[in-house]
Amino acid sequence: MSARLTNKRILLGVTGGIAAYKSAELIRRLRDAGAEVQVVMTAAAQEFITPLTLQALSGNPVHTSLLDPAAEAAMGHIELARWADLILIAPASADAIARITQGIANDLLTTLWLAAAGKKAIAPAMNQQMWADAATQANLGVLRERGVAVFGPASGLQACGDVGAGRLLEAVELAECCAEQFNSGLLQGREIIITAGPTREALDPVRYMSNHSSGKMGFALAEACVEAGARVTLIAGPVHLPTPDRVHRVDVVCARDMLAASEEAVAQALSRAGHINTVFIATAAVADYRPAQVADQKIKKGEKDDTLDITLIRNPDIVATIAGLNPRPLVMGFAAETQSVENYATSKLFRKKLDMIACNDVSRSDIGFQSDDNAMTVFWPEQDHLGRHELAKASKHEIARQLTHLLAQRLGARA
Numbered sequence: 136m137s138a139r140l141t142n143k144r145i146l147l148g149v150t151g152g153i154a155a156y157k158s159a160e161l162i163r164r165l166r167d168a169g170a171e172v173q174v175v176m177t178a179a180a181q182e183f184i185t186p187l188t189l190q191a192l193s194g195n196p197v198h199t200s201l202l203d204p205a206a207e208a209a210m211g212h213i214e215l216a217r218w219a220d221l222i223l224i225a226p227a228s229a230d231a232i233a234r235i236t237q238g239i240a241n242d243l244l245t246t247l248w249l250a251a252a253g254k255k256a257i258a259p260a261m262n263q264q265m266w267a268d269a270a271t272q273a274n275l276g277v278l279r280e281r282g283v284a285v286f287g288p289a290s291g292l293q294a295c296g297d298v299g300a301g302r303l304l305e306a307v308e309l310a311e312c313c314a315e316q317f318n319s320g321l322l323q324g325r326e327i328i329i330t331a332g333p334t335r336e337a338l339d340p341v342r343y344m345s346n347h348s349s350g351k352m353g354f355a356l357a358e359a360c361v362e363a364g365a366r367v368t369l370i371a372g373p374v375h376l377p378t379p380d381r382v383h384r385v386d387v388v389c390a391r392d393m394l395a396a397s398e399e400a401v402a403q404a405l406s407r408a409g410h411i412n413t414v415f416i417a418t419a420a421v422a423d424y425r426p427a428q429v430a431d432q433k434i435k436k437g438e439k440d441d442t443l444d445i446t447l448i449r450n451p452d453i454v455a456t457i458a459g460l461n462p463r464p465l466v467m468g469f470a471a472e473t474q475s476v477e478n479y480a481t482s483k484l485f486r487k488k489l490d491m492i493a494c495n496d497v498s499r500s501d502i503g504f505q506s507d508d509n510a511m512t513v514f515w516p517e518q519d520h521l522g523r524h525e526l527a528k529a530s531k532h533e534i535a536r537q538l539t540h541l542l543a544q545r546l547g548a549r550a
């Protein structure tokens with residue numbers, strides 16, 4: 136099976152060693168699998184392979200210095216560290232391994248390593264004696280304990296003529312190892328239905344009412360749920376986004392179609408997996424109202440008409456309808472608010488009988504609607520209080536992955 140890294144941001148650290156040439160092939164494999172790649176090279180790595188080669192292959196400027204004002208102005212090192220979903224050092228020399236174990240930050244790569252919040256991995260490559268040395272093995276033990284994934288090394292003939300452990304894994308294997316970092320299996324056996332994007336409510340054959348929802352959060356969630364092992368149906372309003380791998384997508388236009396598609400998908404999921412294993416997630420920004428009448432022909436403006444009256448009627452509440460089913464799936468809603476975010480969100484949680492609600496403040500321009508980033512607080516009712524979890528500002532993909540963990544927890548609590 137080929138590796139799947141769609142939309143993953145990988146920061147590849149290349150350190151000095153003969154295996155550095157393999158990083159060129161690795162970048163290709165990571166990009167073929169859908170990842171975005173930024174490369175950081177140590178000074179020693181540049182003795183083995185040029186930044187120009189890795190820049191051409193990654194499609195991004197290669198980062199080499201902590202003190203380069205131009206690079207800092209383009210993307211500061213802390214920003215770069217935060218950008219990464221995964222930081223992988225491949226090849227990781229014995230020296231780099233020792234430095235990251237100690238928390239030394241004396242070059243760009245080790246500084247980024249310390250500042251990175253996402254997943255961390257190393258692919259060691261060195262002489263077999265250096266690999267076997269007690270110092271290297273002790274460092275590896277410490278890193279593993281801290282949750283760092285160690286890919287390889289493989290055994291075999293080494294560049295120096297020795298035979299033994301210490302060869303860098305092949306690029307294909309490394310790309311596969313990276314993909315595995317994102318496959319948690321947390322939602323294995325679950326059926327998940329997600330609504331996403333805006334709805335469009337027709338006024339006449341050429342006009343409609345809608346909103347600015349991009350659908351990015353729902354699509355990111357669909358992708359994260361599939362990666363976590365779930366079977367996912369994504370019911371999408373009109374958006375300009377590609378369908379994530381292995382996601383079953385149903386396109387709809389208006390709220391009533393979205394409701395019908397949701398009811399059908401939920402009924403099928405319930406019959407396949409049972410209510411305990413079914414989840415409905417409503418990220419869609421459904422229009423609350425629609426024009427009471429859709430004109431058959433384009434509405435004409437009269438010469439003297441300065442105003443036009445349109446009567447709107449209420450659309451069905453999709454998430455509340457699904458939450459009203461019996462038996463019902465676990466239901467999660469979203470609340471985009473511009474004020475009193477928490478109060479409105481929690482009152483929606485109870486009024487719509489949801490199991491969870493994720494709320495964010497769309498008055499902030501750096502997160503929410505059209506943005507690639509989001510930050511939210513998730514609430515759920517516990518026996519005698521309200522459970523709550525804050526998700527700090529991160530890419531919608533990262534937020535989505537964190538939501539899969541919360542979902543898995545709530546599903547566990549429900550069983």
Ligand code: C5P
Pocket residue numbers: 330390417418419420421422423450451452453454455467468469470471483
């Ligand atoms: O009431 P409000 O629109 O703020 O509630 C937000 C939540 O309800 C979201 O999860 C949204 O997808 C869902 N919703 C719905 N159908 C509607 C309105 C909102 O599913 N007609």
